Amino acid sequence: MSINYSGQIPNNVNLADDRRLQRALEAWQPGFLQWWSEMGPESFQGCDVYLRTATSTDAQGWATFGYVKMPDYRWGIFLADPEPDRRISFGQHKGEPVWREVPGEHRGVLRRLIVTQGDTEPASVEQQRHLGRTCPSLYDLRNLFQVNVEEGRHLWAMVYLLHAYFGRDGREEAEALLRRRSGNADNPRILGAFNEKTPDWLSYFMFTHFTDRDGKYQLASLAESGFDPLARTCRFMLTEEAHHLFVGESGVSRVIGCTCQLMKEHNTDRVGEHDGIDLTIIQKYINFHYSVSLDLFGSELSTNAANYYTAGLKGRFKETDRDDDHQLTSSGYAVLKPDHGVIVQTEQPALIALNETLRDSYIADCERALTRWNKVIREAGISFELKLPHRGFRRSIGEFAGVNVTPDGQIVTDEEWQRRTADWMPTRADREFVASLMKPTTAPGQFASWIAPPARGINHQALDFEYVTALPAN
Numbered sequence: 434m435s436i437n438y439s440g441q442i443p444n445n446v447n448l449a450d451d452r453r454l455q456r457a458l459e460a461w462q463p464g465f466l467q468w469w470s471e472m473g474p475e476s477f478q479g480c481d482v483y484l485r486t487a488t489s490t491d492a493q494g495w496a497t498f499g500y501v502k503m504p505d506y507r508w509g510i511f512l513a514d515p516e517p518d519r520r521i522s523f524g525q526h527k528g529e530p531v532w533r534e535v536p537g538e539h540r541g542v543l544r545r546l547i548v549t550q551g552d553t554e555p556a557s558v559e560q561q562r563h564l565g566r567t568c569p570s571l572y573d574l575r576n577l578f579q580v581n582v583e584e585g586r587h588l589w590a591m592v593y594l595l596h597a598y599f600g601r602d603g604r605e606e607a608e609a610l611l612r613r614r615s616g617n618a619d620n621p622r623i624l625g626a627f628n629e630k631t632p633d634w635l636s637y638f639m640f641t642h643f644t645d646r647d648g649k650y651q652l653a654s655l656a657e658s659g660f661d662p663l664a665r666t667c668r669f670m671l672t673e674e675a676h677h678l679f680v681g682e683s684g685v686s687r688v689i690g691c692t693c694q695l696m697k698e699h700n701t702d703r704v705g706e707h708d709g710i711d712l713t714i715i716q717k718y719i720n721f722h723y724s725v726s727l728d729l730f731g732s733e734l735s736t737n738a739a740n741y742y743t744a745g746l747k748g749r750f751k752e753t754d755r756d757d758d759h760q761l762t763s764s765g766y767a768v769l770k771p772d773h774g775v776i777v778q779t780e781q782p783a784l785i786a787l788n789e790t791l792r793d794s795y796i797a798d799c800e801r802a803l804t805r806w807n808k809v810i811r812e813a814g815i816s817f818e819l820k821l822p823h824r825g826f827r828r829s830i831g832e833f834a835g836v837n838v839t840p841d842g843q844i845v846t847d848e849e850w851q852r853r854t855a856d857w858m859p860t861r862a863d864r865e866f867v868a869s870l871m872k873p874t875t876a877p878g879q880f881a882s883w884i885a886p887p888a889r890g891i892n893h894q895a896l897d898f899e900y901v902t903a904l905p906a907n
């Protein structure tokens with residue numbers, strides 16, 4: 434469905450036909466722009482950035498590319514096309530037509546789901562706002578800004594739902610989304626991982642790989658929702674999200690590639706003195722970001738998750754591709770738990786294990802990416818294998834919260850944990866070293882010492898294309 438760019442708010446929801454909603458969103462817009470100018474990418478608002486903008490929401494050709502100053506980016510409301518005769522595919526309403534309006538009894542829960550998702554979008558922009566100053570290349574700088582403007586658009590996506598379907602409470606929530614701040618002691622963002630710092634580009638690539646990937650799974654399960662406007666909103670967000678995941682996975686892969694190159698060139702596994710990042714440090718960053726992201730799926734056993742599912746609000750990843758009764762009232766699911774010092778597998782009712790089900794889909798996806806990273810190392814002829822830590826490692830939520838689980842899944846004493854934690858988690862020295870490498874590299878076609886160039890440019894452009902121009906003077 435093509436997008437109407439003629440009004441103040443680009444959209445494909447016929448906003449002009451709903452004057453009330455249009456006015457409400459136009460009243461929210463200045464607050465959003467104010468937030469962007471305060472909390473969006475620092476120092477780069479005047480640059481021309483080679484960005485993609487959605488021009489239609491069908492699978493092919495939904496993007497056009499061109500230079501845009503970020504504050505002029507056309508943030509708007511884009512929903513995937515409706516599926517004719519779509520039916521609810523799971524839960525107690527399975528087989529019934531999807532809802533075009535919010536079912537009254539689920540209003541509070543749906544609003545909460547939308548607000549929680551919506552809150553992550555501006556949070557990540559806030560977390561990443563200082564990174565531009567230390568970009569490893571113009572190509573990476575442009576990708577950072579693309580991700581940032583699209584997270585801003587994802588905020589618009591959720592705010593549209595709040596305004597269109599939740600009346601006054603929705604409008605208040607939309608305002609609150611602009612007031613919370615990542616890491617702020619008094620008014621933080623809702624979820625833990627979104628209050629962590631993203632202090633350097635290695636953290637950024639890890640964040641877009643592991644934490645944005647949680648977003649993919651949350652969006653995919655909301656894309657199954659019986660509340661059709663939410664499902665359609667999330668479907669289009671997922672197509673944007675794919676680029677964010679690409680930035681993360683390929684970014685880490687390029688760091689690994691560069692490290693391997695330096696290892697071979699200098700015949701050492703300590704590449705720090707050659708301004709590269711050791712594989713052991715990369716492993717620690719993986720341990721940190723993966724464990725923080727696993728917590729975002731919530732407790733292994735959750736009656737809330739069961740209720741969302743039964744009510745038809747939030748499905749499983751690829752719900753319709755699954756070959757079962759889509760109600761789960763009598764099936765079981767394997768869940769790991771700590772039990773007297775060891776980790777055991779238990780059988781739980783599938784309905785209350787839905788967070789774990791979603792986490793399992795996520796873990797499988799992370800494993801596939803890890804295999805691709807290890808292939809880079811193997812093909813360089815280096816014997817080293819990166820690993821994902823055990824799912825119980827360093828968790829703050831659920832069955833493993835407060836349990837000392839090592840990366841390979843052993844439960845150890847507090848003392849041993851303390852003694853070995855520097856082997857598993859980035860130390861202050863590791864972080865300071867990574868920070869010391871973060872020097873801006875802004876000549877077209879140049880890349881920082883610690884990262885390899887990508888395989889190809891954006892939108893078939895050359896690697897030395899000027900992806901960002903009119904940079905601020907230092």
Ligand SMILES: [Fe+2]
Nearest residue numbers: 554584587648
């Ligand atoms: Fe997003």
Ligand SMILES: [Fe+2]
Nearest residue numbers: 645648674677
């Ligand atoms: Fe994202």
